[in-house]
Amino acid sequence: MDSLDKEFEEAYTKISEEAINLPPDVMLRIYAYYKQATQGLSHKDFENMSQSLKNSFKFNAWTQVSHLSTEEAKREYIKIAHEIFKEN
Secondary structure (H helix, E strand, O other): OOHHHHHHHHHHHHHHHOOOOOOHHHHHHHHHHHHHHHOOOOHHHHHHHOOOHHHHHHHHHHHHOOOOOHHHHHHHHHHHHHHHHHHO
């Protein structure tokens, strides 16, 4: 595991385990970067995500970052984690 993967996993663990109340736009960005970093986007995902308004928002956020590579999405996720925990 390289250093980027390790830092990404640490950021994911910290965000997942902390009981923090975040604004919806930040939560959507976290979701989108995580999905892009771990899966990338496919047309199958659209079929699964368009069933509810909540899922549509999540899919839209993911689509907005779908141009990022896995590494770029991991870096953005890590950056958000640092911002969150610097404030809290």
